[in-house]
Each structure stands twice: as C-alpha cells, then as structure tokens.
Amino acid sequence: MNKTKTSEQPDTSLNFFNDWKYAPAPESKDHIQLKKQYGLFINGEFVPPTSKKYFDTINPATEEKLAEIAEADEKDVDLAVNAAAKAYNNVWKKMPGKERAKYIYRIARMIQERAREFAVIETMDGGKPIRESRDIDVPLAANHFFYYAGWADKLNYAFPNRNPQPLGVAGQIIPWNFPLLMAAWKIAPALATGNCVVLKPAETTSLTALKLAEIIAESGLPNGVVNIVTGFGKTGAAIVNHPKVNKVAFTGSTDVGKIIQKAIAGTSKRVTLELGGKAANIVFDDAPIDQAVEGIVNGIFFNQGHVCCAGSRLLVQEGVADIVIRKLKDRMETLIVGDPLDKNTDIGAINSKEQLLKIQEYIKIGINEGAELHQSSCSLPNKGFFCKPTLFLNTSQSHRLVQEEIFGPVLAVQTFRTVEEAIEKANNIPYGLSAGIWTDKGSKIFNLTTKMRAGVVWANTYNKFDPTSPFGGYKESGFGREGGLHGLLPYLSL
Amino acid sequence: MSRIEVLKTYKIYIGGQFPRTESGRYYSLTNKKNEPIANVSLSSRKDFRNAVVAARSAFGGWSSRAAFNRGQILYRVAEMMEGRKDQFVKELILQGSTKKSAEAEVTMAIDRLVYYSGWCDKYMQVFGTVNPVASSHFNFSVPEPTGVVAIIAPEESSLLGLISVVAPCIAGGNTCVVLSSNSKPLCSVTFAEVLATSDVPGGVVNIITGISSELYTHFSNHMDVNAVIYCRENSEEKKIIAQNSSLNVKRTFFWTKDWLKSESENPYLMLDLQEIKTTWHPIENIGIAGAKY
Amino acid sequence: MMTTIDIPNFRMSPVVDQVGVEERVARFTTRSIKKSSKLQALKLALNMIDLTTLEGKDTSGKVKQMCYKAAHMCDQLQDIPTVAAVCVYPNHVRTAKTALTGTGIKVASVATAFPSGNTTREVKLSDVRFAVDEGADEIDMVISRGEFLEGNYSFVFDEISSIKEVCGSSRLKVILETGELSTLDNIRRASDIAIYAGADFIKTSTGKIQPAATMPVTLVMLQAIKDYYYKTGKIVGMKPAGGISSSKLAIHYLVMVHETLGDKWLTNEWFRFGASSLANDILMQIAKEKYGTYQGKDYFSND
CATH class of the missing domain: 3.40.605.10 (Aldehyde Dehydrogenase; Chain A, domain 1)
Incomplete structure (x- = not known):
C-alpha cells in the first residue's frame, strides 16, 4: 500500500525546554550535620x-x-x-x-x-x-x-x-x-x-x-x-x-x-x-530501539560516566544506526545538567578538576583523531566542574577514544554489520568488566551473553546493581x- | 643375538603435534647409576610462545564444547592411561620411584582424571547461582573458564602432580601450556601421547619440557596468558611470577600440595580458574494483577 | 515536490520492552515540578481536558450543565483557561454545540458503536456521519479490537481510513482501548496502524475498560507518534483517557510528553486528557498556589 502526498522537505526537528522550564527544585541542606x-x-x-x-x-x-x-x-x-x-x-x-x-x-x-x-x-x-x-x-x-x-x-x-x-x-x-x-x-x-x-x-x-x-x-x-x-x-x-x-x-x-x-x-x-572498563553496548537492528536508547543514556551518562562498567562504547548495527543516533541526540537534549542538589538534575558535576581536565583532554584527542563530535546544547553552570553529555560518531577500534577508559560522559559510537563483527569488536579490548546487548531475539541474547568476555552482561537493560548479584571483571x-x-x-x- | 631395543625420542607437545624444540637444545636424563635414559628437549621461550598460540586458538572450541562432552573426553583420557599403565609405571621407576610408589601414583592419577571427568558437567551447578534481585529482572551467575593457563607443574610428583593440576584446568574449559618436571619429565611426554590419542583437541593441553628458571618469567609476563599456576617451592620465582602477573592482571596461583592426599582433588581448584559471569534480563510484568495461575 | 509515505508492514512494528518502559516512566514521575513551572503546567493541563460525559443516563440537561462548567471553570480565580473540548455521545452533539457557541471550546463525539465497536462497517460510518452532520469538531472512534487480536491488521487499517474519509474536516481520534490489547507490543502496533490510516489523534481508552490510560501505555504511543514524525514531519496528537484524576499525575503526563516529543506537543491542539474529575483537582491546586492554603472540594462546582 502506498499513499501519495505532496509536501516540501518535512521539518522533523524536536525542541525541548523552550516553552516550559522546570523551576529549580533544590534538596534542602538544612538537616545535614557536618563537622568542620x-x-x-x-x-x-x-x-x-x-x-x-x-x-x-x-x-x-x-x-x-x-x-x-x-x-x-x-x-x-x-x-x-x-x-x-x-x-x-x-x-x-x-x-x-x-x-x-x-x-x-x-x-x-x-x-x-x-x-x-x-x-x-x-x-x-x-x-x-x-x-x-x-x-x-x-x-x-x-x-x-x-x-x-x-x-x-x-x-x-x-x-x-x-x-x-x-x-x-x-x-x-x-x-x-x-x-x-x-x-x-x-x-x-x-x-x-x-x-x-x-x-x-x-x-x-x-x-x-x-x-x-x-x-x-x-x-x-x-x-x-x-x-x-x-x-x-x-x-x-x-x-x-x-x-x-x-x-x-x-x-x-x-x-x-x-x-x-x-x-x-x-x-x-x-x-x-x-x-577499569570500556564496555561495549551492542544494539542490534531487532532491538527495542526506544528502550535501547534509554539503555545507552543510562549506560554512559549515569553518574556523569564515572562508572567502571559504563557502556562507553556504543556498537550499533548499520541498519538502525541513523535512527538510534537521531533518537540519542534528541534524548540528550532532555538531559538536565547542573546543580547536583536539584532534584531534576540528570547529570551533575564532574568529581574533581583533575578528572574534568582528563575528560577534556580526551575530547580534544577525539577531535584530533577526526571523530565527529556531538554535544548536548545545554548550558553549563559558571562555577564548578561540569561537562556536557558528549558523543563521538564515526569511531573505529583504532581510535584512542574507543580503547581507553575516559571515566566521563563521553560515548564513542561505532557501527557494525554482523553478529560476528559485534562480538569481535566488543571483546577486542584488554578490559572485560561489562557489556550490554539489545535484541528482541532470545537465542541471539544467549549467544552474545555467552561470548562476551566480561563479568556482567546486561541484556536489554544496563547499569543495574543488586546486593545479590555478583559484580567484577575478566x-x-x-x-x-x-x-x-x-x-x-x-x-x-x- | 638379543634384539636391539628401539629407544624412544621424547619430544614436546604443541597444538596436537610433537615437534622437537625449535631451539634444538636438549638435556640428558640419567638414572641413579648415572646411566643415560633419554635426551629431553630443553624448550625455549619460543616453544612457549608457540604453545600459547596453540592454546589460545583451541580455547574457543574447547570452552564452548558441551560440558558432557568434555567429561567424556577426560574419561577417555583415563581409559587410555589405564591401557598404558605399565609404561607409566616403568618410566616412574626409571626416574627413581619404587615399584610400589610408582603403581600407586599411576592409579591415583588415573582415578583423579575420572574424578574431574565427572565434575565437567556439575561444577556449574555447584558454583552457579540464580540471584533474587529486587527489580523485575532475571539474574544468574555462572562460572566460565578464565582462558589460557600457564602451568609450571610440580617437580617431584611428576605424573600425579601434573594431572592433578591439568585436569581441573581443562575440565573447566580452559586450555593450558604446561612445563613438566625437569628431573622427571618422561611421564609428561607419554601423557601427551595419551592426550593425542584420546579425543582431546590439539592445543587444549600443550606440554613442554625444560627448566623453570629459563621459562618462568615468560610464563608470567606473556600478555595473552590469563592465569598462571606455579607448583614449586622457589620463593624468588614465586615473587617474580606474582610481580610479572600484574602486567596484564593475570590470575596467579601457587598450588603446592601433597598431591597424594585425597583432599588435593576438589572442585575449588576448578573454581580458581573460573570467572563468574552475571547476566541480567528484564522480566516482563503482564497479567499478574488479578490473574489466576 | 511529491513524496510518498510507505505503509509499513505492521507485523514488523518496533518491539517494546515493558520493563524498560516502566523504568523510563519512573524517571518522569521523579521530576519535581514546583512554583511557576507548576502553575504553568496546571493551566496547561486544564486547557487540555476533554470534559466528558458518556453515560446511558445522559440527558440534554446534564450536557448543558457540563458545557457551562466547561466555559466557566472557576470564575473566582482569574486567568483560568477553559477546557479544550467536551466529549459526548452523537445524539448530544447538537445540544453541546449550541451551548458552547462563542466559547472556542470544541465538541467531540464518540462514534463507531462506542465503546465496544462491535457492529457493521455501515452502522459505524453512519454513526460518524451523523455526529459530523450534527456539528462535531472531533470524532473519537474505537478500533475493532477483536479483528486486531485475530491479526486482521488490514481490516483495522481500512476501517480507520474509511472513517477518516467520512470525518471530512472533523479531526479523528482513534481509541485503541489499550486495556484490551494486553501487551505493549500490541499497543505499539495498533498505534502504527491508526497513525498510518490517518488518525489525527491516538487515544488510549474508552474509560469503560480497566486498565484505562497508564503512563507506560501512553509512552509507547508517544514513541509511535515520534517515529512517524521523524519519518514524515507530521504531528499526530495524543489523548490518554480514563484514570487520570489528580493534578500530580496529569503533570507527570505533561513531563512525559515534554521530554519525549517536546514543546510542539505542549498544546491542546496535540495533547488532550480524557477526564472529568481531573478538572476540579487542578482548580484546587491552582487555588492552593494562589492562596497558599489547601483547598476543599465543596468550594469547587461539580457538574
């Protein structure tokens, strides 16, 4: 079935937080007791x-x-x-x-x-x-x-x-x-x-x-x-x-x-x-895409990316790469960066100046390596140590961005074609802490979870922790x- | 005129093949009366390197084989050893054992293989867990083999010790490179011949002969080795091995036990060479409220 | 320039992971909306309500009373918007239309053998035709859930598109009755069918089946709308209906729309609440913001 319509090149842009902004909602500091x-x-x-x-x-x-x-x-x-x-x-x-x-x-x-x-x-x-x-x-x-x-x-x-x-x-x-x-x-x-x-x-x-x-x-x-x-x-x-x-x-x-x-x-x-870790978060073309995008966001932007098991390498199958990246970019626009004490803040402060400098250095490296930089359009507070949520597109295994642990909100995005290639790329790293797999097909999940040389494998979810669940690396x-x-x-x- | 005996050449075992050491070096093994028994390969670091390559390429296939099948293969090794019992006994005696102790060592070694053969498809059930996480996820942890294991086998217990270390290693799906006893290397080569004829894929166990002092640094600093097991007493070698292991965060174990004791066989040795992998997956939550089931 | 819209194979509609959806929703509900942003949200939500009466005992008297309320939500408070529309059965459309003359408030009518939809195509089309002729600005139809669950997706598609034709310039809201579709995968698929068949809005529920609107269901529908917008640049509206009775929950929905689809949908042209008791709860909250004291039900008229 086909419908024919006439139109100009359609506008498909989305805008966030222009018409309705959330007023500051800071958590009270009154009840805390700190000694000098x-x-x-x-x-x-x-x-x-x-x-x-x-x-x-x-x-x-x-x-x-x-x-x-x-x-x-x-x-x-x-x-x-x-x-x-x-x-x-x-x-x-x-x-x-x-x-x-x-x-x-x-x-x-x-x-x-x-x-x-x-x-x-x-x-x-x-x-x-x-x-x-x-x-x-x-x-x-x-x-x-x-x-x-x-x-x-x-x-x-x-x-x-x-x-x-x-x-x-x-x-x-x-x-x-x-x-x-x-x-x-x-x-x-x-x-x-x-x-x-x-x-x-x-x-x-x-x-x-x-x-x-x-x-x-x-x-x-x-x-x-x-x-x-x-x-x-x-x-x-x-x-x-x-x-x-x-x-x-x-x-x-x-x-x-x-x-x-x-x-x-x-x-x-x-x-x-x-x-440390440099986990691959692998998205197949049959994945629940919207939940995968959430998983990617949760994987790399949780705790400003200061997570050893962060999904810092996104491997996305070529057939869905465009839509996943499009959705990811829009989702990043809705991440609220700023005062960590504000109840609406999604991304807080980088832990130290030293760490911020390290992250900024990696962003420079990424740019110099020729990867395509994309950052959320959010503004950052004037004081304190903050970093915008950051993507690098068109990266390959040979980029330092892909090989080294950054420990910040910086995601390196690669594409892949086949299951074999995804497994090979995911494991082609000296680390082996965690991995993420997104696909709707059960037998593929078990193939991938078995093949990952990593201690924690999240299938159709990411960055979940529980006291009963063992955590640690290969x-x-x-x-x-x-x-x-x-x-x-x-x-x-x- | 009496028949001239055909003497055996003791070669090393890499990737299912029996090459001579690439270095061309050898050492002469003598009995108590200082009579020559055999010329044994003095393996070099390049032999070790080749063995690691063989072990690495065998790892994927061996580790993903059905556990039941690994159990059958280990049992087959035991069967083949049983058939060659006399040869092992003879070699142990040649290297200084009494007949009684030689027989005890060989039978115990065979039984130990049978023991670990049985663990192949059971240790995951003992060491795996299903974890009752608080969120709507199915979560389970299973042991998976660590990878390529470099083993410096016991010096004195040259057959039983060797098997006591290799068996838990490969029963758990790892592949290994083993340096056998320097003073008593004969049984290790014969064991290699058993392996070669008993369905163990080439590269799963690689056995080289030689001197620990020449090889232990390479065993411990090779970047494609995941774990190292040292079964001897030299504390200097132990220390350097532990230091070198930090280069790629190798798992390092010092197994010095009385291998004749029954408690020296247990699945916790297998567990040392396992990584625990935890897998999470969401559990859909539909049809619970009010549904009768 | 000519562009074509490919009608997808609805058997291949994107899959949905329910636990992931629930987790996303939980994030929306932890947003803390205070002060000016809360007041703005309350007024916006009020302005998005389709004030509804869909009962067997509806009379023109009841409909007139509701229409007056729709145009005079709370005259004591200043700057209070009206609701977006009133929603009635077809035989009450003319009454409502007359009562709302000059208010700018739309009249929506359920049709197509609401709420079950179990009748012939003929009857459904004439039901819609009647409501449109009576002056309905908007038609809320129900899909044939039985046909959908049997896998007759082209039946469902064709039915919606034939009703869309009869609607003319009246806007079509397609009710999926998500409480009968069981899975989020089905809800996604039904959303895709409705959107591609020409729905101006997709709507969760009739209000006659439990569960009615929920945030996870609504999120899945919003994502279907988003995917269609990415492909075509065309905006489709969303109407969760039933079960949204508190201001707090309504604000959670607004946060969800806001952070899923953005500013363009934050208007009653593209987002509606199908609700009745929600309106007074919002008014109480607005009064609380204004006077600083918690309010009581007896101070707000109930029609």
Whole structure:
C-alpha cells in the first residue's frame, strides 16, 4: 500500500525546554550535620592524625570547602591495622556468626534511618545528582549491609563440603565514584565473613565514609573491627604494604590495580581487584530501539560516566544506526545538567578538576583523531566542574577514544554489520568488566551473553546493581567478585 | 643375538603435534647409576610462545564444547592411561620411584582424571547461582573458564602432580601450556601421547619440557596468558611470577600440595580458574494483577 | 515536490520492552515540578481536558450543565483557561454545540458503536456521519479490537481510513482501548496502524475498560507518534483517557510528553486528557498556589 502526498522537505526537528522550564527544585541542606574537621576513625573513635595534617574536601559543583579531612600516614595506618588485628583476635573471630549478623543489620538500619542526610552529603561531596544518591547509592548501600548480614551465620551453606574461615585484617581501598556504596560493598562482606577492616576512601569523597564511621560507632560494633583512615595514594600504599594486612581489596583504576598486584608479590596476602572498563553496548537492528536508547543514556551518562562498567562504547548495527543516533541526540537534549542538589538534575558535576581536565583532554584527542563530535546544547553552570553529555560518531577500534577508559560522559559510537563483527569488536579490548546487548531475539541474547568476555552482561537493560548479584571483571578489569554469594569468597579461606 | 631395543625420542607437545624444540637444545636424563635414559628437549621461550598460540586458538572450541562432552573426553583420557599403565609405571621407576610408589601414583592419577571427568558437567551447578534481585529482572551467575593457563607443574610428583593440576584446568574449559618436571619429565611426554590419542583437541593441553628458571618469567609476563599456576617451592620465582602477573592482571596461583592426599582433588581448584559471569534480563510484568495461575 | 509515505508492514512494528518502559516512566514521575513551572503546567493541563460525559443516563440537561462548567471553570480565580473540548455521545452533539457557541471550546463525539465497536462497517460510518452532520469538531472512534487480536491488521487499517474519509474536516481520534490489547507490543502496533490510516489523534481508552490510560501505555504511543514524525514531519496528537484524576499525575503526563516529543506537543491542539474529575483537582491546586492554603472540594462546582 502506498499513499501519495505532496509536501516540501518535512521539518522533523524536536525542541525541548523552550516553552516550559522546570523551576529549580533544590534538596534542602538544612538537616545535614557536618563537622568542620574530621579525624581518623581508629579503634572505635575519631583521633587526630599523628602528622596533624589535614586537607580540604570541596563541593565540585560550587568549589566551596565542605570540611577538613585528616591525612593518615604510615604511623596512623599502623595504628589502624593493629587495632583491627587486635579486634580480630580478641573479639571478632570468636564471635558467633549470629551475633556478628546483628551488628551488620544494625548498620543497615541506621543507614536507612539517615538516608536523606547521606544522600545530600554524597551529592555535595562528590557531585552526583541527588536523584541518584537518593534513589540508588544510599538505598543500595543499606541493602548491601542487610543482604550480607544474613550470611554471617550461614557461611557453611555457601561453599559445600568446606568449613570457611576468615582471613584476618582486610585492607580496603575504594574510589570516588560511589563513595558510600563502595564502602558498603567492601565492609559488609568482610564483616559477615568475620574479618576486620581498615578502609581508605578516596581523597575527594571521604565524607560519607566518615559519616558511616559515626554510625558504626553508634551501632556498638566492637572497637577496631572497622577502621577508616583518610588520605591520598600514599595512605593506600601504607595499607597495602602493611605486614599485618591479610587481604587487600581494591576498586579503582587498572593502573593502580597493577601497582597493588605487584606490590604484594611474594607475600601471602590475598587480593581482589575491581578495575577499569570500556564496555561495549551492542544494539542490534531487532532491538527495542526506544528502550535501547534509554539503555545507552543510562549506560554512559549515569553518574556523569564515572562508572567502571559504563557502556562507553556504543556498537550499533548499520541498519538502525541513523535512527538510534537521531533518537540519542534528541534524548540528550532532555538531559538536565547542573546543580547536583536539584532534584531534576540528570547529570551533575564532574568529581574533581583533575578528572574534568582528563575528560577534556580526551575530547580534544577525539577531535584530533577526526571523530565527529556531538554535544548536548545545554548550558553549563559558571562555577564548578561540569561537562556536557558528549558523543563521538564515526569511531573505529583504532581510535584512542574507543580503547581507553575516559571515566566521563563521553560515548564513542561505532557501527557494525554482523553478529560476528559485534562480538569481535566488543571483546577486542584488554578490559572485560561489562557489556550490554539489545535484541528482541532470545537465542541471539544467549549467544552474545555467552561470548562476551566480561563479568556482567546486561541484556536489554544496563547499569543495574543488586546486593545479590555478583559484580567484577575478566581480563584487565580485575578479579574477584563483589555482591551475591560469590562476593563472600574473597574474604574466606576454604 | 638379543634384539636391539628401539629407544624412544621424547619430544614436546604443541597444538596436537610433537615437534622437537625449535631451539634444538636438549638435556640428558640419567638414572641413579648415572646411566643415560633419554635426551629431553630443553624448550625455549619460543616453544612457549608457540604453545600459547596453540592454546589460545583451541580455547574457543574447547570452552564452548558441551560440558558432557568434555567429561567424556577426560574419561577417555583415563581409559587410555589405564591401557598404558605399565609404561607409566616403568618410566616412574626409571626416574627413581619404587615399584610400589610408582603403581600407586599411576592409579591415583588415573582415578583423579575420572574424578574431574565427572565434575565437567556439575561444577556449574555447584558454583552457579540464580540471584533474587529486587527489580523485575532475571539474574544468574555462572562460572566460565578464565582462558589460557600457564602451568609450571610440580617437580617431584611428576605424573600425579601434573594431572592433578591439568585436569581441573581443562575440565573447566580452559586450555593450558604446561612445563613438566625437569628431573622427571618422561611421564609428561607419554601423557601427551595419551592426550593425542584420546579425543582431546590439539592445543587444549600443550606440554613442554625444560627448566623453570629459563621459562618462568615468560610464563608470567606473556600478555595473552590469563592465569598462571606455579607448583614449586622457589620463593624468588614465586615473587617474580606474582610481580610479572600484574602486567596484564593475570590470575596467579601457587598450588603446592601433597598431591597424594585425597583432599588435593576438589572442585575449588576448578573454581580458581573460573570467572563468574552475571547476566541480567528484564522480566516482563503482564497479567499478574488479578490473574489466576 | 511529491513524496510518498510507505505503509509499513505492521507485523514488523518496533518491539517494546515493558520493563524498560516502566523504568523510563519512573524517571518522569521523579521530576519535581514546583512554583511557576507548576502553575504553568496546571493551566496547561486544564486547557487540555476533554470534559466528558458518556453515560446511558445522559440527558440534554446534564450536557448543558457540563458545557457551562466547561466555559466557566472557576470564575473566582482569574486567568483560568477553559477546557479544550467536551466529549459526548452523537445524539448530544447538537445540544453541546449550541451551548458552547462563542466559547472556542470544541465538541467531540464518540462514534463507531462506542465503546465496544462491535457492529457493521455501515452502522459505524453512519454513526460518524451523523455526529459530523450534527456539528462535531472531533470524532473519537474505537478500533475493532477483536479483528486486531485475530491479526486482521488490514481490516483495522481500512476501517480507520474509511472513517477518516467520512470525518471530512472533523479531526479523528482513534481509541485503541489499550486495556484490551494486553501487551505493549500490541499497543505499539495498533498505534502504527491508526497513525498510518490517518488518525489525527491516538487515544488510549474508552474509560469503560480497566486498565484505562497508564503512563507506560501512553509512552509507547508517544514513541509511535515520534517515529512517524521523524519519518514524515507530521504531528499526530495524543489523548490518554480514563484514570487520570489528580493534578500530580496529569503533570507527570505533561513531563512525559515534554521530554519525549517536546514543546510542539505542549498544546491542546496535540495533547488532550480524557477526564472529568481531573478538572476540579487542578482548580484546587491552582487555588492552593494562589492562596497558599489547601483547598476543599465543596468550594469547587461539580457538574
């Protein structure tokens, strides 16, 4: 059937936010409690660093100082590790799992009770939109404690024919992209399995870990079971190299992960590494296109793209490339970039000036490599560290944009023709953390999910997390799993 | 006149073929009385490199084979070893074992293969999970093989140790390159001959003979090797292997066990060489409210 | 310049993932619309309402009362727009038309053996013809869901296009009755059929079947409209009907239209709410914004 009509070349443009703008809807900061200065949380109390050195933590959206954070040196780390070792030997490893569980449940509940305060501080300190810290980070963190609490007295059921035992002191180093959530991912399974903890948050985002320390103190958890020391890379190195640390758990860049792996060589320390990624998000021509576009947006613009499992490479089948890109561009126009505390903000501030410069450098690289740049037409705030949602079209595997982890809201778009080509391109990278697959055909989904050399594969969805769901990488994205039953294993000797 | 015995040439095993080492080097193996037993290939880093290429190209096929089929193939290896039992016993005795200990080692090695053969289609059920996520998604985690594994096999337990390490590796769908015992290499070559005649695809197991001190750095710094297992005691080698592994975030394991013990066979060794993959898919939510089912 | 519009194979209509749609909708509902943007939205929503009475007991008295309300939503508040239209059965079109003379408010009439649509083509066409002759500005027809579920897509298509012909200059709204179509894939397909067959609007529901309008269903229909617009540059309107009774929900719908199709659809020319009780809830909210106090139902007339 054909209909014939006469018309000029049709206007198919869409416009957004001209006629109806959303008034600012900032989340209130009134109820949050922040101290001017935070010490180190060692052996159940906040203590000043032996060096007396502090550094500022700022709000990346306003560049205003929020608080002063203690910088722990080797002496402080030694105190913390010794406190942990003492708590392990004297209290924690002797405590029945049932009792351990109740402390962890308490922590979960206390996070839920103070959820709003955590969300606001997380957003102020890290720059992520309040919608995400409120709806994702904080509830997931509480749920993570809740999930692992229940494992504490059931470990014998997790690993058949084994009598699992804790390792001792776990030294844990976490990144700045999900500060509270990563602390939960690290602390909850360590406590459930009977280990004690020395945790170092990232230097730009220490506040929620320190607020968590307050909760831990209030919860009555025996002194020294969890210690939180703040500082820079040197502090982390002191934890990794401390002889009484039995297990190192690190989430962060692949470069630092390799340094840690090398540093512990020749010791009996166990290690898990959750490192970088450059995930392919593959859209086939039979995909639910509108949901795929949402998945692409969620894949790369969630948390400003500061996500190790971000879908930073879009592989789109040639037959639908035009429509997918068209829809993606229009969708990007509706992303609200700005004040992270505004409840309507979709994309908040880049975590630090340093990271913004790195992202901007990659955008330059992309332009110099001849890829076609497209950015949302949004305007950016005058103050703070912000980056427009960015696409690079017409990229190939050989572009640095496609090979290297940018950790920002920058998507490299490639096209492909066949299933084989999609698999080949997706796997042709040293990383292997995650992948996305969009197709309506079940058997194709299972072919692709099986062939991806990646630890988490999202089919017809993206960037979903759950305490019961193991997370971690293949290849240079690290080893060991966090979450789920498998997340217990790195903290146990079987 | 008595018959002149035909002597065996011990070659290395790469990609299903039995080449001599590309280096042309060899070392002489002698018995306790210092009498020559055999000339054994002194493999070079290039032999290792070729073996990694063979292992990598075999990985896709081996890892995607039906688990049941892998189990059958491992069982077939056990069958073939059973048939060659005497030869293995003889070689172990030649290399210094008593008859009794040689027989014990060979039978245990065969039984160990049978043990892991049975795990091929079961470990996924033991180590896989369906995860009850809170959102409307189906979510499951399954173990998948890590990839190409470089193994420096035990020095003393030259047959049982070798099989105790290789079996959990390949039962889980990995492919491997193995450096066999330097002082007792004979059984490893005969084992290679067993493999070659027992349906194991070429490249799944590659066995080279030689000296750890010449090869361990290459085993640990090759960028296309996903995991390395070291089964010896040299702490300096251990340390360098662990350091080199960081180049491409290799999974590194030091398996030093009494391989004669029954607890030295268990599926947790297989789990060391598995990656856990978690898959998510939405569950459509239609027809629940009010629907009777 | 001549262009042709290819009629797609409706069996190949784009597929929809229901969970993904729900997630997208959840994002719209977390938008926080405050202050001036809220007031603007409330007035816009009010102006998009098709005030409706579709009951067996409808009388000309009832219709006249409703028409007066349509033109005088709340005379105590200033700057209050009228609703977009009133929606009645064909035999009440003339009454409504007369009552609304000079107000600019349109008269819409359901037709085609509303709400089931189970009758002959002849009867449906004459139903439409009658309503148009009585002066209906807009015709709200129902599709043949039975034929659709049997897979007779060309029957459904032909029926819509033949009714469109009879409509003349009256605008045609095509009711899919999504509550009877079961899946979002079906809703997408039915939307495509209606759009390509000539619908000026697509509409979710008759209001007689549960579930009526929902945000996920509406989003799928908006995406069908968007795809057609991308292809042709032609705007098709959207009317969710039934079940939208609170201002808050209406604003969520506006956010959804706004962020899916953009500014061009934020007018009652291209977006309508099929609702009756929504109007007074909006008025109460507008009064709340104006006076700063929460309002009570007895202070707003109910016709």
